Amino acid sequence: MQALIFFFIHNWRFSLTVSIVIGLTGVGSLFLLKRESFPPVDFAKVTITTTYPGSTSTEVEEKITIPIENELRGILGIKDIKSTSQNEQSKIEIRIDINDPTVKSAEVISDIQKAIDRVQNLPPDILERPRILEINAKEIPILELGVIGPNDQRKRDILARKLKSRIEDVDGVANVRLVGYQNK
Numbered sequence: 001m002q003a004l005i006f007f008f009i010h011n012w013r014f015s016l017t018v019s020i021v022i023g024l025t026g027v028g029s030l031f032l033l034k035r036e037s038f039p040p041v042d043f044a045k046v047t048i049t050t051t052y053p054g055s056t057s058t059e060v061e062e063k064i065t066i067p068i069e070n071e072l073r074g075i076l077g078i079k080d081i082k083s084t085s086q087n088e089q090s091k092i093e094i095r096i097d098i099n100d101p102t103v104k105s106a107e108v109i110s111d112i113q114k115a116i117d118r119v120q121n122l123p124p125d126i127l128e129r130p131r132i133l134e135i136n137a138k139e140i141p142i143l144e145l146g147v148i149g150p151n152d153q154r155k156r157d158i159l160a161r162k163l164k165s166r167i168e169d170v171d172g173v174a175n176v177r178l179v180g181y182q183n184k
Contacts, residue, residue, distance in 0.1 A: 041137035044096035061085035071115040077103035
């Protein structure tokens with residue numbers, strides 16, 4: 001190791017040239033990097049939710065979750081399926097295999113929609129057909145803001161509504177939700 005250090009000390013011109021080349025390569029690569037303010041993010045997750053009012057978790061599993069899962073089993077590009085059956089609701093979470101270069105998320109989601117449409121023996125008294133929701137970056141909140149303090153004469157609520165309006169006017173803001181807000 002000492003020999004290497006002494007080599008660079010004694011050959012300072014060579015050391016300077018190598019340092020300049022490395023520095024210029026680094027600066028040059030900065031201009032070639034792909035940069036985006038809001039890069040597209042694919043979480044490769046889909047959620048299927050079905051509401052079946054007045055049913056038990058066993059009924060939901062037998063009449064909704066299992067038939068949907070059986071239809072989904074033949075779809076290529078699905079990494080895994082996780083389902084939850086509870087009273088009055090079936091929730092199926094699907095992860096798409098993004099490590100496989102032949103799999104395209106949009107095609108798999110389309111195949112999932114077709115599979116859901118093929119399920120025929122769902123109970124007639126479900127509120128609506130199973131809802132498919134693709135999890136994407138636009139639906140995840142970037143900022144959560146809390147307005148706290150006394151609510152004398154509803155001043156805090158008025159401030160929250162004004163703040164909501166101002167934030168919605170900012171370019172690039174897709175949605176502003178009031179959570180825990182009492183609308184009286």
